[in-house]
Amino acid sequence: MDIAIVLKIVRDVFRVDKPEYARADVLTLAHDNDRSFLHGGKWYSPLIDTIEDDLRARGARCLSVARIISRIKGDLAYGDVVSPEGAFARALVVKRLMGRLRPAGYPYSGMEEAIWGDILDRSGVRKVLGIQPSRELCVACHKRGIWVADVQHGVIGESHPWYGLQFRGDEPAHYLPSAFLLWDKGSQAVIDRWGVAKGIATIVTGNRWVARFQHPRPDDTLVGPLLAQYAQRGLNPEGKPVVLVALSWGEVNIPNGFMVDDLVTVIHASARDYFWCVRLHPNQLNGFATHEGRRFKRFFQDKLQGYVEWEVATRSPLPLMLLHADLLISWNSSTAIEASQMGVRSALMDPRLRGDGVLRNYYEYHRSLGMIDTIDASRPVIEQWLAANVEKKAVPEAYREFDRAYDDLLGFLVA
Numbered sequence: 001m002d003i004a005i006v007l008k009i010v011r012d013v014f015r016v017d018k019p020e021y022a023r024a025d026v027l028t029l030a031h032d033n034d035r036s037f038l039h040g041g042k043w044y045s046p047l048i049d050t051i052e053d054d055l056r057a058r059g060a061r062c063l064s065v066a067r068i069i070s071r072i073k074g075d076l077a078y079g080d081v082v083s084p085e086g087a088f089a090r091a092l093v094v095k096r097l098m099g100r101l102r103p104a105g106y107p108y109s110g111m112e113e114a115i116w117g118d119i120l121d122r123s124g125v126r127k128v129l130g131i132q133p134s135r136e137l138c139v140a141c142h143k144r145g146i147w148v149a150d151v152q153h154g155v156i157g158e159s160h161p162w163y164g165l166q167f168r169g170d171e172p173a174h175y176l177p178s179a180f181l182l183w184d185k186g187s188q189a190v191i192d193r194w195g196v197a198k199g200i201a202t203i204v205t206g207n208r209w210v211a212r213f214q215h216p217r218p219d220d221t222l223v224g225p226l227l228a229q230y231a232q233r234g235l236n237p238e239g240k241p242v243v244l245v246a247l248s249w250g251e252v253n254i255p256n257g258f259m260v261d262d263l264v265t266v267i268h269a270s271a272r273d274y275f276w277c278v279r280l281h282p283n284q285l286n287g288f289a290t291h292e293g294r295r296f297k298r299f300f301q302d303k304l305q306g307y308v309e310w311e312v313a314t315r316s317p318l319p320l321m322l323l324h325a326d327l328l329i330s331w332n333s334s335t336a337i338e339a340s341q342m343g344v345r346s347a348l349m350d351p352r353l354r355g356d357g358v359l360r361n362y363y364e365y366h367r368s369l370g371m372i373d374t375i376d377a378s379r380p381v382i383e384q385w386l387a388a389n390v391e392k393k394a395v396p397e398a399y400r401e402f403d404r405a406y407d408d409l410l411g412f413l414v415a
Helices: 003-013 048-057 085-101 110-123 135-143 185-198 208-214 223-233 261-270 290-304 311-315 318-323 335-341 364-368 379-389 400-414
Strands: 026-030 037-039 042-044 062-066 127-130 147-151 179-182 201-204 242-246 275-279 327-330 345-348 372-374
Touching (some): 048 062, 048 400, 085 110, 135 147, 179 185, 185 201, 201 400, 208 223, 208 335, 208 400, 223 318, 242 335, 261 379, 275 311, 318 335, 327 379, 335 345, 335 364
Parallel strands (some): 026 062, 026 127, 127 147, 242 275, 345 372
Antiparallel strands (some): 037 042
């Protein structure tokens, strides 16, 4: 974890804050790394703010809470974002201590539940949705008869401790959200294995950030200008096939922390044939791995300068980059799901995804569609995969059914 985040927790423990909570209809929540797009000088959450914008267009009032250890709120954030940082930090420290003392069970935090209860009561919200609502938030909502949903933000697989049957199947229903808002049928199947018996709804809305770029509306004042600005950059004047490399964060299995040496070698050797782009993970910009983001600049200067473009690829919305990409390569990243939905094939190199690896059930749905391959991180295999897939064209996933489900969801949220 970035030392700056540790220091923030220490400071926040002694912070006495009295945030104001405006009256609202819908409460959302997100972490700093979820608010990853800088729009008009403010950090915008592609998933959460997209939903908030659509809700506001229907007359709903929205209030957003920055999750524990977040910095982005107030004037830094798009929308109305608040956070009781001091109270959250104290609850977190006590929760971690309880976890040390009772490692066998979940260290449920009555302190955190009380914080969420105060926010819910003072804001008067009727519905709650966000990225991984905690068990404490879910309990606070259920006690008040408030509907609460988890918005998918990445891979959902049986091995994932937040979503798999072995991790959540035995939990009491009041620890869990009322619904999951999901990107695809594969993610729905994972949740339904244990959620149906608990009365948890699974609503497949697709990724609404992806939807905005797949079928941009003329009145979308965010997407339209971004599409025009990218076109004006002329980043790939020779029209080479574009390969987007999506970095992962916290990858201790990669010696330099960013990219295996064989992929660097392939990039150097094929720079005349492909236009290579590298995209940092949002956590490396705002989140638990900002120290990696700072280190990347030196890695770029030493290994990649003159061979790849990374700043536009990192600062631009992922769906915008995927609109112009022919292929995606990553160690292990849920960007492969978004790529699949936009008709871009991916290669993932993490050995845990292959054979008997502990993450072998990740991306099962899109792998079955032939859109995601798991490959060895060696130069011959990478080069062979590029050559075999660069000319293949895939049709983006149809969103019509997802759009109907999303429209129904918005109607429910504002009712």
